[in-house]
Amino acid sequence: MPSKPLPPITIDAVYAAPGYLFRRMQQIAVSIFMEECKAFDLTPVQYAALVAIHTHPGIDATRLSAVIAFDRSTLGSVIERLEAKAYIERKPAPEDKRIKLLYLTKSGAAILREIIPAVERAQARMLEPLKPADRKALMGLLAQLVDLNNEASRVPLRAEDALEHLGKGG
Amino acid sequence: MPSKPLPPITIDAVYAAPGYLFRRMQQIAVSIFMEECKAFDLTPVQYAALVAIHTHPGIDATRLSAVIAFDRSTLGSVIERLEAKAYIERKPAPEDKRIKLLYLTKSGAAILREIIPAVERAQARMLEPLKPADRKALMGLLAQLVDLNNEASRVPLRAEDALEHLGKGG
DNA sequence: CATAGATTGTAAGTATACTGTCAATTAACA
DNA sequence: TGTTAATTGACAGTATACTTACAATCTATG
Secondary structure, three states: OOOOOOOOOOHHHHHHOHHHHHHHHHHHHHHHHHHHOOOOOOOHHHHHHHHHHHHOOOEEHHHHHHHOOOOHHHHHHHHHHHHHOOOEEEEEEOOEEEEEEEEEOHHHHHHHHHHHHHHHHHHHHHHOOOOHHHHHHHHHHHHHHHHHOHHHOOOOOOHHHHOOOOOOOO | OOOOOOOOOOHHHHHHOHHHHHHHHHHHHHHHHHHHOOOOOOOHHHHHHHHHHHHOOOEEHHHHHHHOOOOHHHHHHHHHHHHHOOOEEEEEEOOEEEEEEEEEOHHHHHHHHHHHHHHHHHHHHHHOOOOHHHHHHHHHHHHHHHHHOHHHOOOOOOHHHHOOOOOOOO
């Protein structure tokens, strides 16, 4: 019994923990994205917002936050920045004075077209160190896990529910 | 040729992209961690810092940032918060007036012992929706990918290099 | 139609995460 | 030894991410 006063855990256990690997991978992914897209001055979240608004023109902020699984409170400032860059427009909804509808501007659509090759390079680089079969396996498992854990992280609405009155005109 | 003015990408492509899945999984992981550990008022990063200081007593802030792959600038405020909670102590290094050495306090060691079961519950919950074999496969691939991508995200020092003069007394 | 409850956007407050910059200090070198 | 270079910690500034709170507005109900 030679000392050993505090043996609860070591940093090596942290390195192998899912939470640590998820955080580290997210750091790396953002870093690669920003590097590939530095010519465009768009963050990953701003990019996702642009794509979502492009796919669902006239969406409002609350539904947008559900569609891109993005915190509702923070989204306000993201929208502000995109509006300041003139990539999106906010228009009041005629039938509901609370809601502001979001639309891509011409330059928003243009930047989206231009940035896509860089984004695809970034996505490819994130997985590049793995063999193709392993990339597929990892993405498959991760997509599955995110889907099954979807309820764990609080999002105001499920993406599908959020869009019932959009796009399909009903 | 019926219209189709902007077909560059849709939100479904974003959902399948690695960057989106990594971000979403990180959100979920943090959410689960905070839920399991809410009785302790410790964030995942603060927890990792405590473990690292416990494993490497007398580490300085720059090396700590390398050990837990944590941004050096942000670490200052993390250390401040841990110091304010009296979980760690900062002592000036005798041989180098720039450096402040970090040590766990008694209550820091105590909270670390107490929180570990909650942390382990959280880590287990993150992977719970997958079959055991899939959990193993996912963690293996992710550990591999993080390791091979380590250079992509800027960290001042590699964890191993950061510790050469610590612990082993040389 | 009046009121309670829900929804929308906004804001305040905390905590990462990153980019820069800076002064104090130490190390390297001419 | 004296100047330069590197290191350390601190700070300012931007951008997520989350919690709670709040006013304006809409909906549901009596």
